[in-house]
Amino acid sequence: MVGAETVRRDDPELTVRNARVVGAPPLRVVVSSDLRLKASARLFAPALARGTVIATLDPAARPRGDRRAHELRAARLARRGVAIWFLPADERGGVALDVLCARLASEGRHDVLVEGDPALAARLADLGLVDELWLFLAPRLLGASARSWGFGEKATTLATAWRLEPSLALALGDDLVMYGRPARATRDRS
Numbered sequence: 708m709v710g711a712e713t714v715r716r717d718d719p720e721l722t723v724r725n726a727r728v729v730g731a732p733p734l735r736v737v738v739s740s741d742l743r744l745k746a747s748a749r750l751f752a753p754a755l756a757r758g759t760v761i762a763t764l765d766p767a768a769r770p771r772g773d774r775r776a777h778e779l780r781a782a783r784l785a786r787r788g789v790a791i792w793f794l795p796a797d798e799r800g801g802v803a804l805d806v807l808c809a810r811l812a813s814e815g816r817h818d819v820l821v822e823g824d825p826a827l828a829a830r831l832a833d834l835g836l837v838d839e840l841w842l843f844l845a846p847r848l849l850g851a852s853a854r855s856w857g858f859g860e861k862a863t864t865l866a867t868a869w870r871l872e873p874s875l876a877l878a879l880g881d882d883l884v885m886y887g888r889p890a891r892a893t894r895d896r897s
Contacts, residue, residue, distance in 0.1 A: 708736040708737075708738065708819050708820065708821045708822070708827070709721065709736070709737055709738070709821070709822055709824055709827070710737070710738050710739070710824035710826060710827040711737060711738065711739035711740075711741070711743070711744060712824055712826070713822070713824045713827075714737055714739070714744055714745075714748055714750060715743075715744065715745070718748055718749050719749070719750070719822070720749050720750065720755060721733075721735040721750060721755075721759075721822070722735075722755070732758060733758075733820075734758060734759075734760060734811075734816055735750060735755065735758055735759040735760070736759075736760045736761075736762060736807075736811070736819070737750065737759065737760070737761045737762070738761075738762050738763075738801075738802050738804070738807065738827055739761055739762070739763050739802075740763060740764045740796075740800070740801050740802050741763075741764075741769075741773075741777065741780075742761065742763050742777060742780035742781055742784065743780070744761070744780075744784070746783060746784070746787065750789075751784060751787045751788075751789055753787075753788065756787045756788035756789045757788045759788075759789050759790070760789070760790045760791075760792055761781075761784060761789055761790070761791050761792070762792045762794055762802050762807045762810075763777075763781065763791060763792070763793060763794070763802060764777070764793070764794065764795075764796055764801075764802055765793040765794060765795060765796075766778050766781075766793065768795060768796040768800075781793075792807070792810060794806050794807055794810070801830070804827075804830055804831055804834055804836060805834055805836065808836055821837075825857060828858065829857060829858065829859050829860045830860075832858050832859035832869070832889065833859045833860055833861055837889050838888065839886070839887075839888055840858070840871060840885070840886065840887055840888070840889050841884060841885075841886050842884070842885040842886075843879075843882050843883075843884055844882060844883040844884070844885065845881065845882050846881060846882070846883070858889065862891075867891070869889045869890065869891060870887075870889070870890050870891075871885065871886070871887020871888065871889060871890075872887055872888050872890045873887060873888075874886070874887040875887065
């Protein structure tokens, strides 16, 4: 699962590489409330489109002046073979991620890998929809104005920070991998 910004910025394929797939190939899921995605994205090419879903807002949840354009964008992507799931909006006006996860679970998709997009990861974390965290860190340091990464939007102090329990760190090639189950600090149970 990725957000629309990852598709726009990185143009990923979201395919399994260098591993053997047992069973059905993974479903590729893009979360996009407005469907402003390039039709030329690699995910929408014939080889990948049939295994790709875009979770978007139901047209009725879009601003009145954009509903018809939203429907046309959805139809254009559907003609390429992409499945479009119209979902309700959450309280912030984005795709209701809890409804999306319930839909995935109802279709037997119980394991979801979220790649990239710190905003999507933050929303999933704040909803309590993250069971495990695998954080891959490259040994590269960027300046203060570089794009930041965080886990959830509510953890802004050490008292409200997330912990990884149990936590494990290991080297993998040139990268460092941290693993754990996210847990809220004991002083904050919201």
